[in-house]
Every structure is written in C-alpha cells, then in structure tokens.
Amino acid sequence: MADAGEEAPPDPASPSVSSSIDDLISYARSQSSSSNKEEESPDWAKEVDTLKRGVVLVANPASFCTDFGGKKFSPKPTLLSKFGLTLPPPVDLGPDRRSDLLPVLILVDCHEKRGVRAVLLNRRTGYLLGDLEQPPTDDNDSALGPAPILEKFCIQPLWFGGVDNVSSGLDMLHQCPMVQGAKKITEDGLFWGGDPAQAQDAMSDPSLDRVMTGFDFKFFVQSTTWTTNDIEKEIKSGTWIKAQVSKEVLFKSRDRMGTRRAKPLWTEIMELMGGEYVELKERFYDEQ
Numbered sequence: 001m002a003d004a005g006e007e008a009p010p011d012p013a014s015p016s017v018s019s020s021i022d023d024l025i026s027y028a029r030s031q032s033s034s035s036n037k038e039e040e041s042p043d044w045a046k047e048v049d050t051l052k053r054g055v056v057l058v059a060n061p062a063s064f065c066t067d068f069g070g071k072k073f074s075p076k077p078t079l080l081s082k083f084g085l086t087l088p089p090p091v092d093l094g095p096d097r098r099s100d101l102l103p104v105l106i107l108v109d110c111h112e113k114r115g116v117r118a119v120l121l122n123r124r125t126g127y128l129l130g131d132l133e134q135p136p137t138d139d140n141d142s143a144l145g146p147a148p149i150l151e152k153f154c155i156q157p158l159w160f161g162g163v164d165n166v167s168s169g170l171d172m173l174h175q176c177p178m179v180q181g182a183k184k185i186t187e188d189g190l191f192w193g194g195d196p197a198q199a200q201d202a203m204s205d206p207s208l209d210r211v212m213t214g215f216d217f218k219f220f221v222q223s224t225t226w227t228t229n230d231i232e233k234e235i236k237s238g239t240w241i242k243a244q245v246s247k248e249v250l251f252k253s254r255d256r257m258g259t260r261r262a263k264p265l266w267t268e269i270m271e272l273m274g275g276e277y278v279e280l281k282e283r284f285y286d287e288q
Contacts, residue, residue, distance in 0.1 A: 003191060004101075005015070005104070006105065006131065008218070008251070009126070012083065013093055015021050017109065021032045021164075022038050028064065029117075030228055031179075036286055038237070040222045042246055042248040043248055043249050043268075043272060044245075044246045044249070044272055045243050045244070045245040045249060045268075045269045045272035045275060046243060046244055046247065046273060046275075047241065047242065048243060048244050049242065049244065051107070051110060051184075051231070051232075051235070052107065052110050052115070053107050053108060053109060053110055053136070053183075053185040053192070054106065054107065054185035054187075054190060054244070055106070055242055055243070055244065056094055056104060056105065056106050056107075056121075056242075056243045056244065056245045056250070056269070057105045057118060057231060057240040057241070057242060058102075058108075058240065058241040058242075058266060058269055058270070059102040059103045059104065059186065059239070059240065059241075059266065060238050060239055060240065060241060060280075061102060061189070061280070061284045062103055062155055062238065063075060063238065063239040064088060064089065064101075064103070065077065065088050065089055065098075065284075066088045067091065068283065069282060069283045070283075075271050079234075079239070081163070082162070082163060083103045083120065083123075083160075083163075083224070083225065084123060084163060085101065086104050088104065088221070089101040095267075095284070096267070098284075099264045099266045099267045099285075100122060100141055100254065100264045100265075101152070102258055102264050102266045103120055103121075103122070104121045104269065105118040105120050105121060105224060105228035106118060106119060106121055106122070106124050106173065106267050107161075107185075107191075107248065108171075108173070108185060108192045109192075110227055111228075113228075114121060115225055115226055115227045115228050115230075115231075116225065116226045116227075117166060117223050117224070118161075118162070118170065118223065118224045118225075119159070119162060119173065119220045119223050119224065120160060120162055121159075121218075121250060121265060122265045122266065123160040123161075124157050124158070124159055124160065125157070125158045125159065125160045125221065126156040126212055127157075128143040128154065128155055128156060128157060128158060129154055129155075129156050129157075129158055129170075129219055130150075130153075130154030130155060131152045131158070132150075132158070135219045136220045139247065143195075149197055150197065150200070150268075151200070152200040152203075152214055153199075153200070153214045153219065154192070155214065156214045156215070156217060156218075156219060157218075157219075158219055158220075158221060159218055159219060159220045159221075160220070160221065161221060161222045161223040161224065162222050162223045162224030162225070163218035163224070164222060164223055164224060164225045165238060166216075166222070166223050167224060169219075170194055170219050170220065170221065171192075171193065171220040171223065172192070172193060172194060172199065172218070172219055172220070173190065173191070173192055173216060173217070173220065174190075174191050174194070174199065174217040174218065174219045175189055175191065175216040175219060175251065176191065176199060176202050176203050176207060176212050176217070177188060177191065177218060177219075178202035178203070178205040178207070178209070179190065179191060179193075179194035179195070179198065179199045179202045179203075179209075180194055180195060180198050180202070181193055181194045182194035182196060186244070188247050190248055190250070192242035194286070195285070196217075196219070199217065203216065203217075205272065215251070215253070216251065222247055227268055241273075241277070243269060243273060245269055245272075249265075249268060249269065249272065250265075251272060252265075252268075267276060267281060
C-alpha cells in the first residue's frame with residue numbers, strides 16, 4: 001500500500017495503462033513495418049513461363065495424391081517411383097509431413113538434345129557428408145589416418161537428387177561464386193557444380209561479400225532426368241508448377257525446431273506465390 005502523500009503506482013490492469021501498452025506495441029509494429037518496406041524481404045517466389053536452368057518445379061498435388069480438393073485421382077506409379085515414392089502421400093501423415101513428400105526440384109541443365117536434369121530439394125538421404133569419409137580404425141576401434149578430405153562439410157546433409165545416375169560423384173548446389181568450374185544458374189546467385197575440395201578454400205576468399213560456411217552448400221547424390229519431350233508433356237498436363245524462388249528460401253534450414261520450425265519447402269513456396277497457389281495449398285491442407 002502507498003504511504004500517505006505518495007502517489008500509488010499505476011495498476012497494470014487499469015484501462016489507461018493497458019491503452020498505453022497497446023500504443024507502444026502498435027508504435028513498435030509500425031516502425032518494424034516501415035523498416036521492412038524499405039528493405040525487401042529476401043524470401044520470395046513467383047510463377048514463370050520459361051523452362052531453363054534455375055527454375056524450380058513444384059508438384060501439383062492432383063498428380064501425386066489419391067485425394068485432393070474433394071476429388072479422387074490415380075497417380076501413375078511410374079511418376080511416383082521417379083521420385084522415390086512407392087505410394088501416394090497418405091492423408092493420415094498430417095499436412096506438413098505429407099507436403100514434405102511432394103517433389104520440389106531445381107533445374108540444373110536444360111538442353112534440347114540432352115534433355116532436362118534436376119535435383120530434388122526436399123529429400124534427405126539420412127547421411128551426413130562425414131559419413132562418406134570414415135577414417136580407418138584399428139582393432140581397438142580408435143580412429144587413424146588423416147582428416148577427411150571434405151572436413152569443412154562433414155556435418156552437412158547428403159541429399160537425394162533423384163533415381164538417375166548421371167554422375168559418379170557428388171554434385172553441389174551452392175552460393176559461392178569463387179568455386180572453380182561452377183555455373184551460375186540464377187540471377188540472385190545460385191551456382192551448380194565445381195570441386196567440393198576446392199570449395200572449402202573458395203568459401204573464405206577475401207573478395208567475397210561475406211565469409212561463407214558449409215550451410216551455403218547442398219550436396220547431392222544422383223539426380224532426376226527427362227527427355228525434352230517428356231518434361232513438356234508433364235508440364236502441359238499440369239503435373240508441375242514452374243517458379244523462380246529466392247536462394248534464401250531454397251537454402252533455409254528446415255530442421256525441426258519446436259514451434260519455430262520452418263515450413264515445408266513446398267508449403268512456403270505456395271504461400272509466397274500467393275493468389276491461386278495459396279488457395280491450392282489451403283485445399284491440400286484441408287484434406288487432413
């Protein structure tokens with residue numbers, strides 16, 4: 001209780017104090033909104049008409065699910081198996097896990113005669129790069145030998161690019177322009193290829209705007225290929241949505257982090273594209 005002559009502290013539950021707090025929150029939000037308008041968000045995705053390197057193919061649920069939007073479908077087993085699926089994504093998995101199974105790929109090569117090559121962006125093998133370079137052990141199971149060749153990438157996941165064996169080694173999608181032999185495939189700075197061993201030095205090149213880490217690289221085994229005629233047929237039939245997606249979205253960590261975990265890649269791209277694609281995503285989630 002306040003002493004006589006002293007002004008009692010304001011009651012936090014009183015209307016005037018609540019109003020003041022609300023005003024402060026509103027002001028802070030307006031400042032944040034104003035700041036965000038000045039600097040465009042790095043997370044974006046938009047539909048495109050062309051088919052070229054760097055374009056992202058996003059699965060249409062109607063081609064991969066048995067039920068979508070209140071209708072029944074019969075996905076082709078050959079289409080499912082092309083992306084490592086034995087069955088259509090079942091409804092009882094829940095919306096996020098189910099959307100994780102919808103293929104999202106980035107085109108890394110487009111050629112009229114050689115066809116189209118892409119890698120899956122949302123299929124992890126369950127291995128890390130370090131698992132591929134286990135040093136020899138003695139009878140006491142103690143590690144021997146030199147450090148792994150790809151020491152700076154040891155904790156990076158190994159991704160499953162598809163069922164086709166096009167190259168015999170590791171393929172690499174990354175954000176480092178200093179990697180020798182890499183090809184730029186998007187305007188905002190995604191690169192394909194190069195030597196992973198040399199990349200360890202390239203990512204700390206002093207001419208770069210920032211020092212890069214292993215998280216600026218994705219490593220793949222195998223890939224997904226089509227003839228030019230086959231991919232055009234699939235696009236014409238509505239199997240794929242063609243999009244340009246920012247590198248920040250494609251390289252965002254989507255490991256589970258409680259309530260702060262990132263959305264599945266398919267889901268985030270649909271939401272960022274807006275309009276009919278948000279509606280498509282909502283119909284897909286409403287199936288649960």
